[in-house]
Amino acid sequence: MSDTDLETPDLPAPLPASRLDEDDRLVPQFVRDVMERVEAGDDEGARALVQPLHPADIADLFEQVDSDDRRALAAALSDMVDGDVIAEMNEHVRDELIDSLEPHQVADIAGQLETDDAVAIIEDMEEDDQRAVLRALDPDDRAAIEEALTYPEESAGRLMQRDLIAVPEHWTVGHVIDYLRADDQLTTDFWEIYVVDPQHHPIGTCMLSWILRAPRKIRIADVMKREQTLIPVDMDQEEVALRFQKYALISAAVVDQSGRLVGMITVDDIVHIIQEEASEDVLLLSGAGEGDINEPISESYKSRVRWLVTNLFTALIASAIIASFGAAIEQMVALAVLMPIVASIGGNAGTQTMAVAVRALATNQLTRSNSWRTIGREIRLALLNGATIAILVGLGAGFVFSNPALGGVIGAAMLINVGVAGLAGVLVPLLLERFDQDPAVASSVFVTMITDSMGFFAFLGLAVASGLVG
Structure with a gap:
């Protein structure tokens, strides 16, 4: 097999030094250049400058400009401000931007996001605006978000993702592989497959690496790990983070009061929680509230x-x-x-x-x-x-x-x-x-x-x- 037979993912090209400094922060001159084009009505020029940026850097751009300029910047960048950018934004900047959008625009953004990120956008909206956004969502997305909103704030139910892979214990490795290849609607972001009983209770997990290396005829129940850390749906997010840290988890199943599998939490969400909780405790010790420079x-x-x-x-x-x-x-x-x-x-x-x-x-x-x-x-x-x-x-x-x-x-x-x-x-x-x-x-x-x-x-x-x- 030649090298040309191997497909490699497209990696983003490194940004010019004029955009980012040595600490990967946007340089002031770049921010000024973008805003000068926005103020001059040169939307194409602004988009050309911002196009190579990672979604996290675009989110940083919104945080760097004055509050009065953010709406004009969002209008100039238009469809570049998608779900990935919104998910990376500071909470106060995101809420300010969301307030300037129409309900159907917010619904379009929420539909691009994982359930936990969509909930983070919608949960703090006014009740009337929240209902309008939910009505504009697809039925499946609306049902998932409405269910998440019934759980306490900062709980596992708000944090979890609904899209996961669960298979019955009687399947073989071959059945699982064929299932993953055949169903285009399955999530593509997962590290573990959850094995469930007929009542949809999780009874084990199986790493993708184990499935790829096991013979097709082996039952999934014979290669799965039965010991697992289950997260109750109403557990506080700080306690969830402690479990991930203590047991070195990459992902974990979330179960409801009856023990049924209802979602999963992944380590990328936990990294944000650990940072938030650590910062929160330090600021609370000083009585400084949230301590966010973007807070009103x-x-x-x-x-x-x-x-x-x-x-x-x-x-x-x-x-x-x-x-x-x-x-x-x-x-x-x-x-x-x-x-x-x-x-x-x-x-x-x-x-x-x-x-x-x-x-x-x-x-x-x-x-x-x-x-x-x-x-x-x-x-x-x-x-x-x-x-x-x-x-x-x-x-x-x-x-x-x-x-x-x-x-x-x-x-x-x-x-x-x-x-x-x-x-x-x-x-x-x-x-x-x-x-x-x-x-x-x-x-x-x-x-x-x-x-x-x-x-x-x-x-x-x-x-x-x-x-x-x-």
């Missing part, structure tokens, strides 16, 4: 200001403690100079422990069975850190202010506050998780309140108790 200002304002207001009230607690020791501070100005150090170190120590605890909870490393061991570990670590900082700051304060007693007081306060910070950093996320609250949402506010209040109280209280001030 009004939504960003609402998500951030409520935690700033909450933090204002918790800060008043620390201020009240300081006010109660006002006379002591007036007697020794050094107390006011050193108070921020105690609060700052305690806050940083609490943040370190809290970040570790939230991550451990998110990845199922921290569970009910090892929570007390983890608490003990973090307290010991906090006391070691506290002792180290206490010695350094105690010696430094005693030397700078020529007052060994002051050095002892701030050293003791530092040890207490860092120890409390370590305890609060792990206990607050654990308690929030026990009450079915997201530990990443409010942990930072409460931990900061505890470390600031305890730091000021320990430092000023020890100063008074030790006779350093009257």
